[in-house]
Amino acid sequence: MADINQMHKTSPRAQKSLYLRKQDLRRGIELMFFAYRDFTGEADDILSRLGLGRAHHRVIYFVGRQPNMTVSDLLSILKITKQSLSRVLSHLVAEGYIHQEQGARDKRQRLLSLTEKGLVLEEKLTDVQCKRFASAFSACGGDAVAGFQDVLANLINEDERADLRKRYPDLFE
Amino acid sequence: MADINQMHKTSPRAQKSLYLRKQDLRRGIELMFFAYRDFTGEADDILSRLGLGRAHHRVIYFVGRQPNMTVSDLLSILKITKQSLSRVLSHLVAEGYIHQEQGARDKRQRLLSLTEKGLVLEEKLTDVQCKRFASAFSACGGDAVAGFQDVLANLINEDERADLRKRYPDLFE
């Protein structure tokens, strides 16, 4: 929670905490823009050489994280239309990155998993992004990492945060 | 920097800091994805009702932040091709959000600024994003905000970070 000792260090008329000034909020906006672009940049480069895009990456990432998930699961994580997903997913299946298997309980379901080829690519992509985080985290220290996670979690819509908490209990510690 | 006291709380074989474990790095990846999506979502909704997209938003935002900037300046911030920018910029000029003025020193330059209409939209868009940040920041406190900023800054490519430091000295405190 806000530390009361950090307040009132500006002029008497400035009632807000230091980090709630307009310029600090704008800094948040800007840092998100620049950081997100670079965070995705390296992976985008690898993907484009393979004729794939960021949409393919998301599918590979989340299927890798949760093997044997259904298409429905993936749709509710990605929040795109099934037509959009279908285009990307079909491509990944055709190219041999993703394996589909009929559900045992519900035979309509296609359970998705990475093939060996998909796993190799997933590891490569996750690795470059993890390295970037490892470098940033090391440079900032554990307290900063905790703050980073806390703020990002609170930027997520409340209802979605609740969904995510159920789906990925470890996402918010 | 890394707090040595946070280490070695897991099994003897785990040598890494707690926040450098694979699962923590993956959490970073995932939080960035979900947070960025929701961070841009509300603004996207407002824009789409006006027949505009996120690309228009970026132009409006950065021109609002730095009035009378040149097209070159904008290109080097956005890092897109001038053809891509041209399409979006022409549209914004035609719709009366952006004003172009011939440069005094260099008459080739088009100095960009927001019109009254552009300013109104910029404030509306910045406001919804600032509110989200204000809410997240308040929920987390000042130390978390500092950590958030620190990590994001370190996710940015080093050379770009140097450029940004020159362009926007207040971006990194």
Next chain:
DNA sequence: TATTATTGGTCAACATGGCTGACATAAATC
């Protein structure tokens, strides 16, 4: 002054990845 570089723009074509709408099929469920 003549040449070159910079700033900004245009046109055309293409790719990615969102979207909507309409429709089909198999399987589960009521």
Next chain:
DNA sequence: GATTTATGTCAGCCATGTTGACCAATAATA
């Protein structure tokens, strides 16, 4: 048996990125 669910497909539209070619005005420089 009727309905809902899970999934897929086709067709087309839109936003926004890309490349390549080319042009004009102006600034900087040899």
